[in-house]
Amino acid sequence: MITEHAVLPVIPGQEEEFEAAFHQARTIIASMPGFISLSLSRSIESPNTYLLLVEWETLEDHTVGFRGSAEYQQWRDLLHRFYEPFPEVGHFDPVLPRKP
Template identity: 80%
Template sequence: MITEHALLPVIAGQEAEFEAAFAEARGIISAMPGFRTLSLSRSAETPNTYLLLVEWDTIEDHTVGFRGSAEYQQWRALLHRFYEPFPVVEHFTRVL
């Protein structure tokens, strides 16, 4: 199992619109092969920063399967306009 980690810097003032768009986008990602679960959390200290954690069976399920799919283009159209700057995404494997 792989955990995708991304801090999402949403443009200040657009948090409500982002959360509504993410609710729609969640249905896209959750239908992808290799998807296990996700969580989206909002920072208490910086309310326009969100933490996205997505669990995948493999890195390739995310980087090749999801990002290479037509569904990713829908995800991108819904969400990428909210980010400034664009988020850095990293993948983690559980140690303990």
């Protein structure tokens, strides 16, 4: 399992519209092979900044399977217009479990 991490800088004033679009986009990513779970959190200090964490079975499930799919184009059409600047995405291997 790997965790995809992205800090999403949403254009100020578009947070409500972004959240509505993300609600739609969530069903797209959740249907992808290798998808495990997703969380989206909003910053308290900077309300136009969001933290996206997605768990995938493998790195390739995200980088090849999802990003190379027609579904990713739908995801992109729904969400990418909200970002300024475009977010950097990283991938992490777990070191400690969530709870023992």
